[in-house]
Amino acid sequence: MTRTHWTAVVAIVLALLFAGAATVASAGDGDGGGDRHPTPNLADAGFARDMSVHHQQAVEMSFIIRDRTQDKDIRTLAYDIxxxxxxxxxxxLGWLNLWGxxxxxxxxxxxxxxxxxxxxPHAGHATGETGxxxxxxxxxxxxxxxxxxxxxxxxxxxxxLQLMIVHHNSGVAMAQGCVDQCAVTPQRDLAQGMVDAQRSEVELMIDLLRKRGAQVRT
Known part of the structure; x- marks a missing residue:
């Protein structure tokens, strides 16, 4: 494995360790109605699985660009993502484990x-092309x-930037799908946070592209 891949693996492992306690606590709070063992629906499970895969690639791309540029703004953005x-x-992943x-x-x-x-199809489902x-x-x-x-x-x-804008836009559509359909409150709250944060990052990335004389990829 390359150093980039090892770094990505370490980051994910650490994320799993640090998120574990918070995951159990938040999921145990239920769906807002006092149920300490909320039952996830199809959207809760599907979103957790698909967005985990989606996020994994974003992490991978971020570590790649970290090693391919010395630009402070790009490296800061990549670190944040x-x-x-x-x-x-x-x-x-912690929620899926908790739900069995x-x-x-x-x-x-x-x-x-x-x-x-x-x-x-949900309105966001068709966002982005599948290459x-x-x-x-x-x-x-x-x-x-x-x-x-x-x-x-x-x-x-x-x-x-071009790849990540497309990636983020599809992520926003998927997260909005969870906001609209998920049953577990902490899952919906996480999804809404993704919508807000990734929309903001898309605006930032569009500006960074323009400063480099490039346009959003369609």
Missing amino acids: ANTQANQRGMM LPALDPSAEPMAWMTAGDGN EGAIMPGMATKAQLEKLNTLSGKAAEIEF
Whole structure:
């Protein structure tokens, strides 16, 4: 494993350890109605699984760009994304464990939980295109990650920002789906925090792109 991969693994492990106690406490608070063992619905479980995978890639991309640029603003942004999303991932995996559910469900189609009860896709479900090899909309493909790993300086910064904006936009759509559908209050609160924070980061990344003479990738 490369130093970047080892660092990413260590960050995730630490996030799991630090988030464990908070996860048990918050999930134990119930759904706001005094139930100390809230029952998650399909959206709670699906969101926790899919967003954990989504966050893992954001952490990976953040560590890649950290090693490909010396720009202070980009490195600070990457640190914030990696730290925040590694901790949130730890919380979601902790909830799944608390609920007695597997972290992965091979039989479930990614983001299928975002389909509303009337059979129509949730408004956010279609956000972003699924490139060849991408697990779900908005996520970078293996080829895109490999390209990012070959770039440096301004070129790497632009590639990272373009990929992460698309990644964040799909993450916002998924988190909004949980806000609208999840049953467990701490899970909904976490999702709302993701919506607010990632929308703000998208605005920042668009500004950073413009300063580098580049545009958002469509």
